[in-house]
Amino acid sequence: MIRSANKAKGNISSVFAHLGASKPEIDPRFLDLKKQIAPKNPDILRKAFDRLLNTMEKESQEIRQRGSAVIPEVTIEDIKNNGGRLPEKIIPEVKKRGTVVIRNIVDRALAAEYKSSIQDYIQRHPGIVGFPEDNPQVWEVYWSKAQVQARSHPNFTAAAIALNHIWHGDKSAPVNLDNNLVYCDRMRIRQPGDGKFNLAGHIDGGSLERWEDPEYRRCYTKILEGKWEEYDPYDVTHRIEANMDLYDAPGGCSMFRIFQGWLAISKITVGGGTLRVCPLIKEPTAYFMMKPLLEENMNTSNFMGAWPGRCQDITKEDHSHIVDNMVSVPDVDCGDGVFWHCDTVHAVEPHQTMSTDSSVLYIPSTPMCPRSSEYLIRQRGAFENGTTPPDFPANDCEEHFHDRATPSILTDDQKLGMGFSPIPESENMSDGELKAVREHNRIISQ
Template identity: 40%
Template sequence: MAFVRPAIRTLGYPAVRYAHSNVRGLASMALGNRSEGSIGNAFASLSTNNFELPPRFGSLKQQLVDQNGEAILDSWLRLLKHLEEETIPSVNELSHSIIPEVDFSSIVENGGQLPEKSKSLLKDRGTIVIRGLVSERQALDWKQSVREYVKKNPSTKGFPTNDRQVYEIYWSKAQLEARAHQNMLLAQTALNLVWDKQDHDKVVLSEAVAYCDRLRMRMPGDKSFNLGPHLDGGSLERWEDPEYRKCYTEILEGRWEHHNAFNVSTRLNAIVDMYNGPGGCSAFRSYQGWLSLSNCAPTNGSLRVFPDLKASTAYTLLRPFVTETGDRCSLDSKSPIFHGAAMGAGQELLPSFHCHISPQGFVTIPTVRPGDAVFWHCDTAHMVEAEHQGTEDASVFYIPSFPLCNINAMYLKRQRENFLNLRPPPDFPGGIGESEHIDAGSVADLSREGKRAMGCGPFDPNLASTPGEKLAYEFANETLEFV
């Protein structure tokens, strides 16, 4: 596969030589920009509304059912009982308080790691609120800076086009500062260290790098930014890609209770974006997340999540193999139907297909203030409240967690080139982006740690504590041409 390197603004970075590159990783990445668009293009229900699949998906389903058919059906029935008797009653009883919270100061006091109770709750619920990640004053200053940036650049794209709530902005100075803030990097590292890994795994969980995402400024009364229940990280890929499928081996073998959502080993070679969809993620985000820039309470257009990570993941993965007729469940072993999944789009959890969890199993996160952050596991089912019924803006910087590993190093290289050109990051809708914007951010706005997180500075392999970490550091430096 030929590597086509776009022109970049002068910083002296030579083209990358993929001497021992991960071929699967390259195959999962479209080397050109994605087509122009917005966040609305990421979901079939907001764009094509087409969930019809080719017949080959029926063959895929047959293959998986032939291996574990009866076990799948038995586990489905156990799962429904668990949802009915445990998950849904807990959601109804605890409401917002079911979502764990931790003060950022507690992470600092615990040596840069989540306290054990917070770690256990995160593994169970899939979501966590970190209080006081940065000061309220800092968060509000960043919001004001972005407002001024948008005012200077009225051509900035967003969704919906006639009343922007989500902005196609990635390179404002405020966003660069927030991603590189020492508290943000420490929090992301603490979250990444919750994952389990082997010594040979080529990943450095203690090295957080930047996956650059959009921002949201949702206004009171808005009903347009109505993202229904969904999962990030592709849709059909979870069943179709053999490596990605390994993440869910226990579920597909009918043993969903034994699923470990935090096993990083199976994530490192997974292709999560086989179809180059407009909203796909071609690398490994351990968590999606955002930093709050405003006060946002339930009903104010906030985030809703399903707070049983193992159960919602199992439900999503098993649903295509089950047909329900009245009170009876039977195996569906042949139809090319993968409920809520579409080629090149996110995995949606539609009430018509996923009635046992959607929408009644979802709960709005607790009230957040400027400077608080929320992170949720890459498989967490989530949605956005349909209407903003509050009185002030609900604004956030989307800042996912992104550990250093081979596929992320390759993405980081491409993202760096787009940053230097002020074009949208590789996983986001293409176009000229902010290349003609006034007062956009640059490398000069980054701290030393920020430069490294953005792929603009070398990593230190001497920090490696395992053979796999050393290889990950060396691969990143070679990929980014710091050798």
């Protein structure tokens, strides 16, 4: 039997320092790392940071004025009518904001059915754990039939591929944006009045790794040179091989998650315990990457909110210009999706003030690349056995459930994204796209 190796039992609280996870010490060797990667002339970052603060001040006027409305939105019909791509006119805004709402991904009635069937599943199995322990809102549930169907819904796949395509990269980089693999994550049914699932500002995808791993650091070369205006947050070239998890973090994502996302399975209004984001991508990234390397911060190993084995915390104390510019995502209906760039600063509203539940299925956009294919076969094994996917706490709650989803419910198309059948090659693939497909097919045939 394949076990969810190396992960301890637990729930989402093991990921976040402010939900109870311990804060490890930062080794003094990180002081040397700072000296190694910061420009020798401290004026370079000082001036770059000053320019950045000016820009952020201007941007924040618009954010304060427009609030949630700064986040662009599009419908799945708009994407389908545009040959499966985001409409041209919205792309600059999506790129600038790093966050987008996609309406009507799943028919409202079907999305509501997803929720009620998951509620029934949870009710039939009282042993399922979640967070908080005494009244779970974020469930350690991965293999309900509704989750498996939603993740491979043709419209969801279409939305993911459209989002993948606002990225680009070196033509020889082994990534295929036309093929989206399925990442199996948990789900949330946040009850009215909940104040415990209160995630403060953070960024996923590791923390110290952004500076420490040479390949991950290459994504941010322009920023670390003080030329943050030239930084391109949508270049995949160095992301696909970047090591985002040097410390086996409990919240690490082993796939290349280009956009994080959720599908609403209830109506969720602002104030309903929804997602909050900083609706900019280039500027906040430059801010948290440069600030620990400013001259006044060079005598400490502290990387400001970055701890080994944790996600990047974004705090009022260290990152006030980011925290002060966060907004809630707009009201969404059942079946709408929200997606945010892998470096987006995000949080969860502290209180759920709606009178009805605020519920989502976490489903990201994860294009095919060798690292994702490697994880996919481990995840496939967990699916077959009903154990927890390898990235998550090894509770294995669903292992003996007879009513969980099994591979037999997948259609031929759904089998592709879950790694059960090979992806066909096509003539117009670039070298890199072909490399990704061939490597994928080799990996899943093991």
